[in-house]
Amino acid sequence: MIQRILVQILLAPFSLLYGIGISLRNTFYSKGLLKGVEFNVPVISVGNLSVGGAGKTPHIEYLIRLLKDYIEVATLSRGYRRKSKGFLEVHSRMNAEQVGDEPLQFKRKFPDILVTVSESRTFAIPKIMGDHPGTQAILLDDAFQHRSVRPGLNILLTEYSRPFTRDYLLPAGRLREWRSAYERADIIIVSKCPADLSREQQDAMAQEIRPLPHQKIYFSYYEYGKPYYIFDPRYTLDLHPEMDLLLISAIANTDYLVDYLDRRAGSVRILEYEDHHYFTKYDVGQLKARFEQMDSGHKAIITTEKDAMRLELHRQFLVSDRIPVFAIPVEVRFHFGEGPQFDQDIRDFLLNFKA
Secondary structure: OHHHHHHHHHHHHHHHHHHHHHHHHHHHHHOOOOOOEOOOOOEEEEEEOEOOOOOHHHHHHHHHHHHOOOOOEEEEEOOOOOOOOOOEEOOOOOOHHHHOHHHHHHHHHOOOOEEEEOOOHHHHHHHHHHHOOOOOEEEEEOOOOOOOEOOOEEEEEEEOOOOHHHOOEOOOOOEOOOHHHHHHOOEEEEEOOOOOOOHHHHHHHHHHHOOOOOOEEEEEEEEEOOOEEOOEEEEEOOOOOOOEEEEEEOOOOOHHHHHHHHOOOOEEEEEEOOOOOOOOHHHHHHHHHHHHHOOOOOEEEEEEHHHHHHHHHHHHHHHHOOOOEEEEOEEEEEHHHOHHHHHHHHHHHHHHOOO
């Protein structure tokens, strides 16, 4: 704790300089010197103030499930850490190096929707509408800070265990903007809440965030499904207290998942890497060695669906060496029966949208 505080103090001057730059940019937008582009198609942005870990991907998947049977919906991501450039439509046969892990995950899970990647949102949205004029809504992934586009609906996520109200600007903390930037949001979702969140805990967090009169606040949590073999989802895994698990993960925060696995397995060992890390041959070799060292008759390797997109690049090795990697699916749920109200907020936005 003391060491962390000392590091924050040492990094504070750099955070201040970073904050000055962010403030100038936001002032230019607020004064009209820079203008965000609005489009004649409903655009819903899902983002956060912090660097990773708030659960944008599962929440976008929630929106896809909500909308896909009724309207033509598309997703637009930058394709973080992909090795390609420019605008691309994502196809299921592509790999994570070509389009990024999250867009590939969207396409694999929802093959009938349009999934795209581009560094420039202002270029990509007209491109989507030109190539697919029937598109009726676009979901922007991780675009809260990208003010060159003005979304019709701005959804801001913040983790229950690490809300933006207790964080600091980069590099001393994890915030990409000053805390006051939350005022741009239309909907605030406190994500990764405990499954047994109480009304008292909800009220305390709402008082801490202090949503503005125009903002609605919701509280969500994850519901994990049965892990499935990453190369053939027909084969699933039943978790039980006698099982020993090896978790390989390269996401921003594994605490929520580890807590879930800890309560359902005998032991959980972790191979953890930085967010969006591309696993190397050495990494998968280490995975094999660690797994073989586990002295257990009931053992398995668990990963996230996002990590599975990158592990797939080593398919030949994993299959030939019979390394059983299972991905654990996750879906978003809302506390206190407020899911239908959130759904209605989304529908109302779309129904009331005027080009």
